[in-house]
Amino acid sequence: MSRTHEPKSSSLSPFEARVAFEAELTRTAAAARGTDREFVNAVRAMDATGQSARALRSLSAHPRMVLRLDEAVRRVSQPAYGHVGSTGRAEVDQPALTAETSPLGVALASCHPDGRVRERAVRRLEALLGERGRPVELLPFLVLRTADWAGPVRNRARAALAVLLHDDPKSLVPAAVPVTLLISRRERGTFAQHQLLSALLSSPGTAAFEPLLASPAPRIRRFTLEAALASRRLPLRTLVTITKRDGDRRCRGLAAEAAVREAVWTEQTDLLRQLAASTHPEVRVLALVGLLRGRLAPEVTAYLGDTSALVRAVARDAARRAGTDAVGWYRAAVRTPTPGAIAGLAETSRKEDAGLLTPLLGHHHSPIRVAAVRGLRILDAVPVEQTVVLLRDPSTKVIREATAALRTRLDQLPPGLAESLLADRDRPAVRRAGYRLLNEPDPLRRLRTALSIAADPDPRLARWAADAAAALIRGFHSSPWRARTSKTVPAFQPTADERSELLALTEAASALLPYRTRQLLQERLDPTAPSTELLRVRYGPHPNTKNPLMDLEATFTAEDPRATVALIREVLLAVLPYAADPDAEWPADEKWTEILPTWFVQRCAPEAPERQGAAADWLTRWRGLTRQQRETETQTDAVADWRLLDWINLFDPDGMADSRSWRWWHGGVSGRNTGWVRFGTDGHPYGGGGALRWLIEAAGGYDIALP
Incomplete structure (x- = not known):
């Protein structure tokens, strides 16, 4: 027989319970496992102090916390194995569900590890959500149970959800969507998504879509937009608004595709020109394709110098149709350069045109210098001497592009260049360039350099170097996979002084090196060192x-x-x-x-x-x-x-x-x-x-x- 316990009264005041609940909600959202009991206790304290509605509103506003609470309640309320009742089952605490049980108490019961408790809770959820003035914040917990592993619980929850969504889709669909999308990838989690689609498509007009399209969550907007486009519910003006204002690239692309299709079919050329002037490249390229289908290739040719590579490709196709020489256009355009024109010349011309880009390496505008270096790298015509100067450019982007270009010419770099760049204490970007231009064939020296750079104050550079050092350390050690791939193990024969230096460098970089990798190196360097012995004792x-x-x-x-x-x-x-x-x-x-x-x-x-x-x-x-x-x-x-x-x-x-x-x-x-x-x-x-x-x-x- 199951043991039934009434909830314990909280010793906290309502204000203290609310502060503790909000703190646990924030901490649980940011932390890994380990705060389950505190999280559940904070939720129960809100219930005990009569703040059930406030807690439910907070949980429903954070759908991932609903899933986390479901897992936390189960872990905290695990069966007491070894204590078996007269039914032959391990006993667990089973909360009593009565008419006086608060909505939050019902939500907690729906997360219980015992399927019988969850089934009773689902019945109470169905009753509460079917009442006038229903607490819609409970709907995520009902949706969660539609993917339950227990058949009776799952079937009851699915039947209840289908009826509720059919009766009142306008108010219940927005409350169900966030958790539904989170569980849709589970083994049994697609039922709720199918029911939502059915409710949305069966509702008249766009009233059910509008609150979801205004959601701050991109995933909800994508789901809603795909459903609306499948049923062709949204008017053209709404689609155009989405292409301008939505912050999600995929949503803008979906809306632009539908808007362009409608504009082409209805021959709204002005709308296509309006979309072609968009600041978003995914919208521009679709609009230009629409203009091409409208036999307006000369207008599309004007986009040969666009900053988007895909837009430039469409414009070059238009130039071919219109009989325009795209390469000649680019050669003339780089005389008054723009980044798009330089990129287009690099994409279409040959190595002989590199002379048009080389003078631009000294241009006063940094985006032009970036585009020129990138273009010369694409043309495989990097002037080493002039590009080396850019490694100390005021612009970080120029330094990054110059480094990428010079990595194709490592054998032509001046001796000691990388070391001089690494010695720059003022600019992390310069030191990163020096690290990427290192060209040391000896693995042992590469390891020493990587370990020394791992202590750099720039966290990004230090992480790069530590990862490279870890890979080198593992490479010095034979392993079964290396034998299977027929890779030879590099020789590892440091002198006594090199061993001492490597040990000191390893200790300095210990915060970034995985402890097993560090242990592997220290065992090779000095197995008798106290630091090596400490690693063996600890791990x-x-x-x-x-x-x-x-x-x-x-x-x-x-x-x-x-x-x-x-x-x-x-x-x-x-x-x-x-x-x-x-x-x-x-x-x-x-x-x-x-x-x-x-x-x-x-x-x-x-x-x-x-x-x-x-x-x-x-x-x-x-x-x-x-x-x-x-x-x-x-x-x-x-x-x-x-x-x-x-x-x-x-x-x-x-x-x-x-x-x-x-x-x-x-x-x-x-x-x-x-x-x-x-x-x-x-x-x-x-x-x-x-x-x-x-x-x-x-x-x-x-x-x-x-x-």
């Missing part, structure tokens, strides 16, 4: 790498070995960031009790009184010991609990870090009470083994078998 070993060191494994027994491994990683994640960052100041001794997990600090032995205040003398004595003496003392200390500072000093770059020769590789569970820790070392015996044993023991391991 696990890279799946495409093997331990290049001597691979050893320690086993242990624990009550919960998985928790033990997690505690070990917790301690290492607290220490290694300080060891991995050479610029970071090593924390003072008294700070480590705050940095390290409390359980580890409490597990360590208290500091010896005689050693406190004499750390420098003790460190000097330690550095004077031979490696064998250090190993003997470390193994002797391992039998007892380690003192905190002694253990920490094994990670201090200025302390005893050189005596810790083991590096974490991975950890896991091999049985119910058995775990393992894999680590790499440069040889055997290895230093710091006692510290590793103590770390495992402090985390809850015993019966430790350490090689």
